[in-house]
Amino acid sequence: MAYNEKYEEVLKRYQSKNLEAKNAAEARAQELRNKFPEIAEMDAILSKTAIRIISASSSGDNVQQKVNSILEEVAAINEARTAFLIEKGYPGDYSDVKYECPICKDTGYVDGKMCSCLKKELAVAGYQSSxxxxxxxxxxxxxxxxxxxxxxxxxxxxxxxxxxxxxxxxxxxxxxxxxxxxxxxxxxxxxxxxxxxxxxxxxxxxxxxxxxxxxxxxxxxxxxxxxxxxxxxxxxxxxxxxxxxxxxxxxxxxxxxxxxxxxxxxxxxxxxxxxxxxxxxxxxxxxxxxxxxxxxxxxxxxxxxxxxxxxxxxxxxxxxxxx
Ligand SMILES: Nc1ncnc2c1ncn2[C@@H]1O[C@H](COP(=O)(O)OP(=O)(O)OP(=O)(O)O)[C@@H](O)[C@H]1O
Ligand SMILES: [Mg+2]
Ligand SMILES: [Zn+2]
CATH class of the missing domain: 3.40.50.300 (P-loop containing nucleotide triphosphate hydrolases)
Known part of the structure; x- marks a missing residue:
């Protein structure tokens, strides 16, 4: 129905909102890597974190210790990365994912229930179409x-x-x-x-x-x-x-x-x-x-x-x- 088009618009926008926030963050990270070889190097190590943890977990002995040392290294790189960005005049969280609504991470839902941000947008869409x-x-x-x-x-x-x-x-x-x-x-x-x-x-x-x-x-x-x-x-x-x-x-x-x-x-x-x-x-x-x-x-x-x-x-x- 015509007067529901605004409703559908909102729901449609929410379908891609979370992904768009992630994509925008990735674009900012790419911008930093292009500009600073130091960031490119750090990001290359950080991007292997998951794989390193998986292979450490299946490596037999001292698993916990190995995983801990990877996590420590990652935390140190993240800290150095933030400090580097601030030194270069960027916000430390420049390439973090920024959600409009941190509660639902822009998905519109929390634990299967509609988030208040989506409810509000739907109400506004309702006013507009009314x-x-x-x-x-x-x-x-x-x-x-x-x-x-x-x-x-x-x-x-x-x-x-x-x-x-x-x-x-x-x-x-x-x-x-x-x-x-x-x-x-x-x-x-x-x-x-x-x-x-x-x-x-x-x-x-x-x-x-x-x-x-x-x-x-x-x-x-x-x-x-x-x-x-x-x-x-x-x-x-x-x-x-x-x-x-x-x-x-x-x-x-x-x-x-x-x-x-x-x-x-x-x-x-x-x-x-x-x-x-x-x-x-x-x-x-x-x-x-x-x-x-x-x-x-x-x-x-x-x-x-x-x-x-x-x-x-x-x-x-x-x-x-x-x-
Ligand atoms: N009880 C009220 N308290 C505050 N403002 C009011 C109240 N009733 C009406 N108004 C304001 O007075 C103006 C006229 O009111 P409204 O438009 O509701 O009148 P109406 O009965 O619809 O008149 P019309 O028949 O001319 O359309 C509006 O700006 C409205 O917001
Ligand atoms: Mg009137
Ligand atoms: Zn929300």
Whole structure:
């Protein structure tokens, strides 16, 4: 699937990362040998260490003693090599293998378990393919501020926040949960959608976040032959039906047309039938939604989605005034 390409990119890069670190170290060692005959000589001896130990081990008597003396010699050469490099103005460990992650040596795994470095990269790949990489950095559960809401609005948003957090933290593929965020401009709908996306991506699910305008444009491009298929032969719109969690922001901002209406019906209906979770936010009131969309759309939205009504004073304006 297209939105997984970034994931695959990361996994692919990890397959060769460990080897590349070793190759880069070997290239640096070769550079030193070309420049300094002393290093070439020392490396020639060091490169025979394993063979010398093996033949000493099978030589009959005094094996331990022979092995020890080889190891001592090797340690002395290594020490001399480091000192030589420092004297020539190089870091002593110039030709050592340098892993980005010393814990897993850039393999991505430790004792068969995924290393935290790989997990982190996959999460970033998830953010990137979700479409909200930048938003996620500044809009998440941690910096959601309740003080912008007063009186009943504050209680209301606390409930919505709790429901959103629960939605994110208990998200699984096995249970369809849908949210419909309704409310005026600047009340935190996008902020909470993004917050949910981050948590769900961190749990390893495929999340797609897109504005309604872009979603419909993708369907339109496809319809009029302007869309390109990805390497797996899928159109961009396939992700809206396939992903684990779809977030459509700003429903109602798109142009009103029969085409858009049937595309919307297609997405909503397909996702309900395949029991995949969706979050939709809109500025439209429930009345406006009933006017604008057909009954088969609104009955699905109001019947299968938990409706969260956002109330309060435009936080964008509040922030401007506070500046
Ligand atoms: N509770 C909050 N704490 C801190 N910042 C917030 C909060 N809610 C919203 N914001 C910020 O205020 C701005 C507007 O919020 P947001 O984009 O979520 O509104 P919205 O409800 O999606 O509005 P619109 O309907 O216009 O899309 C954003 O910059 C957002 O980060
Ligand atoms: Mg918004
Ligand atoms: Zn690691």
């Amino acid at each position: 479409g909200i990489y930048k938003l996620i950095q500044k809009e998440n559960f941690d910096n959601f501020d309740f003080s912008y809401y007063t009186g009943d609005d504050r209680n209301n948003i606390e409930n919505i926040y709790a429901a959103s957090k629960d939605f994110a933290e208990t998200f699984t593929k096995n249970e369809m949960k849908n949210l419909l965020f309704i409310g005026g401009t600047g009340l935190g709908k996008t902020h909470l959608s993004t917050s949910i996306a981050k948590v769900v991506i961190d749990k390893g699910f495929d999340v797609v976040y897109e504005t309604a305008q872009k979603v419909f444009k993708d369907y339109e491009d496809e319809r009029f032959g302007r869309a390109q298929k990805n390497t797996e032969g899928e159109y961009p719109s396939a992700k809206y039906e396939d992903c684990d969690l779809l977030i459509i922001d700003d429903l109602g901002a798109e142009m009103q047309s029969q085409f858009n209406s049937s595309a919307l019906y297609g997405i909503i209906n397909t996702r309900i039938n395949s029991e995949k979770s969706t979050i939709i936010s809109t500025n439209l009131t429930q009345g406006e939604m009933l006017d604008r969309y057909s009954d088969r759309i609104t009955s699905r939205l109001l019947g299968n989605y938990s409706v969260c009504l956002f109330k309060g004073k435009d936080i964008r304006m509040q922030k401007l005034k506070n500046q």
